[in-house]
Amino acid sequence: MRLGEDFFHRDCLEVAPDLVGKIIVRILDTGEEIRLRITETEAYRGTEDKACHASKGRTPRTEILYRESGVIYVYLCYGIHWLINVITGEKEQPQGVLIRACEGFEGPARLTKKLQVDKSFNNESFVGNRRIYICDDGEKFKIKTDKRVGIDYAGEEWAAKPWRFILDK
């Protein structure tokens, strides 16, 4: 079953663990279909979260985070890597979930490379999109949590939050 707007329209701390174990589907321009199970996500929650891009204020780049749930936020990291996020929660509230890894493709940039996602997906939505969407195949998994990674700059308080969700095999 394909996930709709109501799935994303919750707090990112609820959506992030729920997204683990779901299937991300990407239809290439060639018609080829790629299906991958999501194995790792991270939650980024509002202006108070120093690790969230929107914590420094609303800018043209972080504008996406304020949009409605289901919207795709893609941005370039270290000049080479595309990272993909999905917006969650209420409109005008900057929060989202970073999709870090899928089965067989651990690492946020390896994922987007495999799925051929780049900035042309930025500002689109998982809801009603025919190139990329997320499915629930009904399977349930055990989830474990951990600290987020790569955000030491946000300070100990935020770097220590257990807002990383990993599929527990």
Place this chain on the structure above:
DNA sequence: TTAGTGATATCC
């Protein structure tokens, strides 16, 4: 361990 890479924000 380090090079590679470029958009963004922040400082002149």
Place this chain on the structure above:
DNA sequence: GATATCACTAAA
């Protein structure tokens, strides 16, 4: 206009 920063990866 210039520079510093960055939610990473692959090669060594």
